[in-house]
Amino acid sequence: MGKYIFKRFLMMLVTIFIIATLTFFLMHAVPGSPLESDRNTNETVQANLERFYKLDQPLHIQYLSYMQSIVTFDFGPSIKDPNRTVNELLARGFPISFELGIITILVAVVSGIILGTMAALRHNKMIDYAAMAFAVIGISIPNFVLATVLIQQLAVNWNLFPPATWTSPMHMVLPVLALATGPMAIIARLTRSSMLEVLTQDYIKMARAKGIKPMRIVLRHALRNALMPVVTIMGTLLAGILTGTFVIEKIFAIPGMGKYFVDSINNRDYPVIMGTTVFYSAFLIFMLFLVDIVYGILDPRIKLHKKEGDV
Amino acid sequence: MTGKQIAEELARTRLEDGADLDAVDHTGKRGKVVKPKKHKTVTDERILSVQDLHVTFNTYGGTVQAVRGVNFDLYKGETLAIVGESGCGKSVTSNAIMGLIQQPPGKISSKGVHFKTRDLTKLSKKEMRKIQGVDISMIFQDPMTALNPTLTIGEQLTEGVKQHKNLGKAEAKERAIDMLKLVGIPNPEERLKQYPHQFSGGMRQRIVIAIALICEPELLIADEPTTALDVTIQAQILELFEEIQSKTGVSIILITHDLGVVAKIADRIAVMYAGKVIETGDKREIFYNPQHPYTKGLLNSVPRLDLAGGELKPIDGTPPDLFAPPTGCPFAARCPFSMDVCTNVYPEVTALSETHKVDCWLQDPRAQKLIDEQAFAR
Numbered sequence: 001m002g003k004y005i006f007k008r009f010l011m012m013l014v015t016i017f018i019i020a021t022l023t024f025f026l027m028h029a030v031p032g033s034p035l036e037s038d039r040n041t042n043e044t045v046q047a048n049l050e051r052f053y054k055l056d057q058p059l060h061i062q063y064l065s066y067m068q069s070i071v072t073f074d075f076g077p078s079i080k081d082p083n084r085t086v087n088e089l090l091a092r093g094f095p096i097s098f099e100l101g102i103i104t105i106l107v108a109v110v111s112g113i114i115l116g117t118m119a120a121l122r123h124n125k126m127i128d129y130a131a132m133a134f135a136v137i138g139i140s141i142p143n144f145v146l147a148t149v150l151i152q153q154l155a156v157n158w159n160l161f162p163p164a165t166w167t168s169p170m171h172m173v174l175p176v177l178a179l180a181t182g183p184m185a186i187i188a189r190l191t192r193s194s195m196l197e198v199l200t201q202d203y204i205k206m207a208r209a210k211g212i213k214p215m216r217i218v219l220r221h222a223l224r225n226a227l228m229p230v231v232t233i234m235g236t237l238l239a240g241i242l243t244g245t246f247v248i249e250k251i252f253a254i255p256g257m258g259k260y261f262v263d264s265i266n267n268r269d270y271p272v273i274m275g276t277t278v279f280y281s282a283f284l285i286f287m288l289f290l291v292d293i294v295y296g297i298l299d300p301r302i303k304l305h306k307k308e309g310d311v
Numbered sequence: 312m313t314g315k316q317i318a319e320e321l322a323r324t325r326l327e328d329g330a331d332l333d334a335v336d337h338t339g340k341r342g343k344v345v346k347p348k349k350h351k352t353v354t355d356e357r358i359l360s361v362q363d364l365h366v367t368f369n370t371y372g373g374t375v376q377a378v379r380g381v382n383f384d385l386y387k388g389e390t391l392a393i394v395g396e397s398g399c400g401k402s403v404t405s406n407a408i409m410g411l412i413q414q415p416p417g418k419i420s421s422k423g424v425h426f427k428t429r430d431l432t433k434l435s436k437k438e439m440r441k442i443q444g445v446d447i448s449m450i451f452q453d454p455m456t457a458l459n460p461t462l463t464i465g466e467q468l469t470e471g472v473k474q475h476k477n478l479g480k481a482e483a484k485e486r487a488i489d490m491l492k493l494v495g496i497p498n499p500e501e502r503l504k505q506y507p508h509q510f511s512g513g514m515r516q517r518i519v520i521a522i523a524l525i526c527e528p529e530l531l532i533a534d535e536p537t538t539a540l541d542v543t544i545q546a547q548i549l550e551l552f553e554e555i556q557s558k559t560g561v562s563i564i565l566i567t568h569d570l571g572v573v574a575k576i577a578d579r580i581a582v583m584y585a586g587k588v589i590e591t592g593d594k595r596e597i598f599y600n601p602q603h604p605y606t607k608g609l610l611n612s613v614p615r616l617d618l619a620g621g622e623l624k625p626i627d628g629t630p631p632d633l634f635a636p637p638t639g640c641p642f643a644a645r646c647p648f649s650m651d652v653c654t655n656v657y658p659e660v661t662a663l664s665e666t667h668k669v670d671c672w673l674q675d676p677r678a679q680k681l682i683d684e685q686a687f688a689r
Contacts, residue, residue, distance in 0.1 A: 201456060202451055202452075202456040202457045203456065203457055203459040203460075205411060205457075206451055206458075206519070206522075207459070208411060208443070209409055209411060209443055209448070209449040209451075210444035210448075210470070210471045210522065211441065211442070211443030211444035211445060211474070212440075212444075212470060212471070212474060213474065216470070216474075220462070220470075221459050221462070224462075225459070225460065225461055298461065299461055300460070300461060300506040300508070301508045
């Protein structure tokens, strides 16, 4: 196991390196620079600024210094907002974005699995049709549309929840709902179809022949097998939720990382772009690693590591 | 006898040679010791009585009449083989007894499926669960799919006894180890922690058998237990069945289309065709004196080593469509002796001996005596 984790860790480093490199060159391929603005700046001032931020140096030198900043995890100050370092921005924004993301994932996974399982157990009955109709709607509506509808109805018209910001659990309801509905619908549909398939398997028939209680058959025998495809798409869903947070944070005025990320790209704020991108990708890669571990826990046939003497 | 005692006794008597067909001393009467060498006793105690069992399935294409009035009895310590080609209703019959038919789309009607004194068809699902796996167990065809890939062997073995017999963790584990010893799996303590994919096909079938036996059932329904195994493993598993039966006195219903398997371990045979039992009898009667043309055809289509150069004789034609089964004898269309009456009226049961019964118009005294030997010489 230790060997496997070490191997995966090395792979993660390589992946992050590639992402950082790509980001760097893409970033510099985009026209414009952080020092450009509508105001007419004195040429000498401009040159001094460029020298100060080392933007006058050749690209490969800049690349090396950026790589160095990644290795030391010190991205320096933002160019647009020199009072703050990138690390400060990350430290302030990440916990909030993380909270939003994790709650969303939990809500989506738990409710999606429950909904899908119920639909499968009541196959071709009212619950099944209702759950699947709901799932189709959930998949079809983009989260930013859902977010505005939720704000209009639940916050403005009915005054049930606060419409924006991130200060109390009540504030979290609408953004999480908006962000979780899509992934939840996908998980529900997937759980349902995979559950229906698992329920026809011989080992389920055998469990019934053993007189095992139906509840135990579903939870212990069927669900674990039915969750394999769900775990498989978790990677994609995680990426979707991650990018979804940018939009949702913007709509609900949540002070997470998404704002800095989007703004930094608009401003060509190189240190912030590098910092947030590397941070986001490292986080996503780590989550994918967790998914793989869960995969191995769910299905003993998937070996994460080679053990001596296994037949 | 407890599992432990059984395992110890088995360890002593293992590798005792299996009895073949001719070693059976059978007079056709019950209450006799059939195989004294293996301490096998068939008694007069009737354990299962199936009367006029019908099973239908509603599908988009119409209603399939999978089982159309099956009757048979099973006695304690006996092995009844239900033989027939694919789709004749063997498995549906066993699933119906076991309570594994989903209703709907399935529908079961009968004049009673009595396990001892209780009518299984009248039990609620909850009452049925107290019989499933406890009094009646089932062994499935394919050991590669019958075990749950995500649960350890230990858990799959013990969950039944834990639920049904209220055994604690340690007791259940001890019981599971005894069962693994009984079915001949080495290192049972370690094996309990392993998953199905770490076992070979034959080993898995032994585990399936151990799971079926762990609550000490009185009736074991084995649905083609050797079909998915290769031939050498088949023989081992069949011997295991014989051993277990002689030690525990369990009654066995063996569903199979393999007449070799039947010849080895069955006491009595029921031949099914198109959802009906068309001939029953003890092993000798069916193998040496088959009366129904279908049974004869079935026996003729088995390859034999003692008849050199002989060609296999398949039965021409195909079984009838069970969406609309014929009113008369379902075999009439394929039968070389078919008469007018056969296609119109289903024959009455003719009892040739206490055990040998056949549904065929040829047994009717009015029927022209067609010579069996001619048919064989054909």
